[in-house]
């Protein structure tokens with residue numbers, strides 16, 4: 452079924468489906484097991500020219516978030532980590548596109564588009580994940596620019612990144628706070644180090660690390676947008692636009708878990724029957740299909756709204772619903788999938804426990820599902836901050 456996709460999107464879907472079957476599926480388990488950065492998958496995405504899909508033709512993209520969702524969904528169906536390579540690249544791209552100066556755009560976007568440059572994004576600190584306003588890393592004004600001090604956590608892709616978008620509390624020369632800004636910190640900057648990788652339950656292919664900033668000097672031109680909250684707000688608003696893409700990763704994951712389950716219950720036998728003969732199992736896969744399809748429709752609609760130019764307080768609750776619902780569905784589907792595999796669901800010999808572990812991650816990253824529910828409730832109750 453081709454849904455509401457246009458010809459270009461159908462072709463993109465067909466292409467990625469083929470590539471996944473031929474090249475990605477065979478690598479998925481290994482990437483998860485070894486937790487080594489999948490450089491070959493990065494090069495594959497580079498060769499397919501997929502790093503610009505959501506962005507305009509000027510950068511070689513389709514200009515469509517729905518197309519980006521389709522790409523991520525198809526990769527997510529077979530390998531969470533390969534889909535995550537795209538998203539890790541798209542977030543800094545979108546942030547610089549939304550809030551960067553023409554010079555910053557010229558310096559970073561062409562390289563991100565070809566994959567010659569890799570970016571990462573760092574907001575989270577030990578004491579503040581959901582509560583971005585609690586960040587303590589500072590960027591204090593100096594005669595030449597700023598000096599950054601502090602520590603970050605969970606920065607995904609930072610080990611291979613050429614630069615990192617670092618959220619810091621901007622201080623005037625006298626130490627007075629002026630708001631939060633993103634600063635572009637390049638690899639090799641003096642006083643900047645990437646710490647030991649987190650041992651992760653899921654999303655293991657692209658490692659996440661703490662970052663340390665010890666009097667790291669950056670030029671004024673490294674700051675995104677005007678000093679203070681405005682530039683940061685602009686950058687954060689782009690997260691509403693990219694949220695359907697995160698949700699699409701969950702739809703793909705749910706679909707992939709279901710694909711594996713159907714194959715398994717058709718082949719596995721008990722009590723003289725295929726497992727797929729038992730009503731309990733049949734109804735479980737039917738529920739998986741209904742929920743996955745409902746999530747897909749919500750995600751495609753949110754993405755189509757972004758493509759139609761909807762933004763701000765109208766887009767925010769829909770994008771939140773898409774992310775929250777799709778990742779909750781992915782978790783439910785993956786949980787039932789493990790159940791239907793029986794002991795094989797627990798065994799590392801089968802792919803399904805990888806889906807279960809990766810699903811949990813999507814409920815937490817890019818704004819936890821509680822935070823998404825807060826966005827939805829604020830919108831329903833008329834409590835949206837201007």
Ligand SMILES: Cc1cc2nc3c(=O)[nH]c(=O)nc-3n(C[C@H](O)[C@H](O)[C@H](O)COP(=O)(O)OP(=O)(O)OC[C@H]3O[C@@H](n4cnc5c(N)ncnc54)[C@H](O)[C@@H]3O)c2cc1C
Nearest residue numbers: 572573574575579580581582605606607654817818819821
């Ligand atoms: C695999 C992985 C990759 C990541 N990559 C990055 C990255 O690249 N860059 C980056 O900056 N961060 C990254 N993160 C961090 C991620 O963004 C945070 O983990 C997430 O925002 C939640 O923050 P926290 O873990 O500090 O939880 P907390 O904010 O401490 O929350 C703990 C619990 O309380 C709930 N909670 C908090 N506030 C509320 C509230 N107001 N109402 C209801 N419930 C609430 C949360 O939903 C959660 O369940 C990554 C995390 C993971 C797991």
